[in-house]
Amino acid sequence: MDLGLTGKSALVTGGRTGIGAAIAVALAGEGCDVAIVDRVHDETADTVVGKIADLGRRGLVIQADVADHAAAHEAIATVVTDFGRLDIVVCNAGINWDGVIWKMTEEQWDSVITVNLKGYFNYNQAAANVFKDQRSGKIVNISSINGLRGKHAQTNYAASKGGEIALTKSLARELGKFNVNVNAVAPGMVLTEMAQDLAPEFIHKAADETVLGRIAESQDIADAVVFLCSDRARHITGEVIKVDGGQYM
């Protein structure tokens, strides 16, 4: 299936590891040049770029903290200059810092909201400026089913993930007239670095909640994102696609 992504240019935040890396490589596999944004520029980041190059496309690492507003606008500008165009922005970088609310510190709350929700605002805004003027573009924000259903000890994380969904829908309303699609993907539990810190019983519990009998791998999320970035999803906007094996309905 030709998704019409050949020659397009994408930026993925948190693209060094886990879901972000999978998304970056999957887009490259469909013919995109991809820039990844991450706080850390190390071998792991270079490995991702290497995989992109192996697929015959250009890759780029931009080191930045997604909470940095100015850096976000610079990053978008860099991609437009270096790749000559920008068609896709995927916001994926996020952290969690769990705790029941009566023990949650201000720092716990602020940092999660800032990195996750403000980070998405920073990149969505910078992308909107470009896409609005060029009258085309795709934005995909990676949220979470916890933003839809809530989660024990995640008032901060769930708030940020729910906020990302509301941001997605509002932005879809603003950018629709410019032929720009803005959507969210809401994974359930995914087998990534972030998940590896969890005790095995949490993973089993999550798998039991799914109807397909397993939790997601990064590639499952990446495939849904690639679809939303493609011309096949041209009439989908303001949508939230859960990729959770039926974990939450």
Next chain:
Amino acid sequence: MFKWFGRVNYAPFTKVGDFAQHLKDGRLMASRCKQCGATSFPPRADCEACLSGEFEFTELSGRGRLHTYTKIVAAPTGFEDVAPYTVGVVDLEEGGRAVAWFGESIPEESIEIDMELQVVPRIFEELEEIRVFYSLERPGTTWAKT
């Protein structure tokens, strides 16, 4: 849908309604009679020359020259909050005329009859609903800015 066209719209239903869809897509269209080839801007569905009702849209370059203009200070309903604003009548290169506002690329002091202009399809960016129009800009200005 033609109701998208203009800051206010008094003609939502017309046979040439797709004009507004084309404008949203960045294309300025004249009409051409399928029977005798006569063209018209503004577009018209019914041919003045041969009376045929069969027409098609044909894209214009948007290039033109300023025929005359005025700065409107006393504004009608729907325009009170944007007054004063300057409108101009443009003679289009391919024939026909358009009336439209001057866009941001033309400073007021530089407006002169006979100046070359580009008629550029536009969207009202900050409105929730879709509304389209066209503006008079410096030659070479494009609909997609990047």
Next chain:
Amino acid sequence: MTRVGIVGIGHTAFGRRSDATVQELAFEAFREAVLDAGIERDDIDASVIGAVPEYHKQRSLAGVVQEYLGLAPKPTWLTEVACASGSAAMRTAWLAIKAGVHDVVAVIGCQKMTELSTPEILALMGRVGEVQWESGFGTTFPAYYAMFAKRHMHEFGTTHEQLLEVAVKNHHYGALNPKALFRKEITMEKAAASEDVATPLQVYDCCANADGAACVILASEERAREISDKPVWLAGMGCATASMSVLRRPNLVGLPSAEQAAREAYAMAGIEPRDVKVADVHDCFTVAEIMAYEDLGFCAKGDGGPFVADRQTYIGGDVAVNVDGGLKAKGHPIGATGTSMTHEIVLQLRGEAGERQVPDADVGLTHNVGGIGQYCFVQVLTRE
């Protein structure tokens, strides 16, 4: 074929008439005309009402006017062509009499402009041009004439001061007209200091809305000579149209409808433009009067500015224009303007214009434009 003569005229004061309905205004003008003609109401075979309906709360104006005037069961209907509605009513009556269907017809031009609220009026203001392609950009009635003015200035070097000379002249004569809205002279300085409406037109370049009515009673030649010892004849009647939209006009420095209507009227009357001694032209804006001089052949194309600046359109000049104050000083109740113009020319040709009398006025002309020139009616009136 029979000539058509004017046997009676009547005219209300023009202004803000919050004291009267449109039919009450029509009655004032009608009464004056009937008394002027010295006829009985029953002598009237039909009436034609000239008015623009959308400014009134009352729907279907002709019916309510003819009822109040007591003209039922005689035929009546409304003619509407924007600001030329009164002249369209005149032409309709003229056609009926020439065709031999009626002998005596009352033409009542009547209009209230002040029944609507300001927002309602502002909304109507934006729908004067072609609403599909122009109103979406906020064009207004003054804006179109402003654009004509800018082009006229570009092509012929006409100055804004020359435009304002029209306003000064018309206010000078309005001061002599007891029926006018504005009865004070103005200075060039005062006019030039007024606010912008649509550049280059300022407040003093624009006529004012008003309420009012004017009535003209027409008769076949045979009946006219029976009724009146000073009938005034409709010697030439011209009528032409142009595109509603300025986007489809051949040029924007004159009104092709006026040029053509004038040619037709002159030909029918067998006269040249220079034979006209007194004229009422459609000065909805100062530039409109300047374009009228040119369209009517009173001066060459492009010379309208100097023509008024040289006082050629004052009494004593080449042709006295708008010596009743014009739309500018008299006010413009749009449906009544055509019959109001006719009223003035009849007074002039009868020698009854008092302080405003143009000496030896034997040939007069009215030039009544609808909207921005999509309709024009030119009448040549004669004493003999």
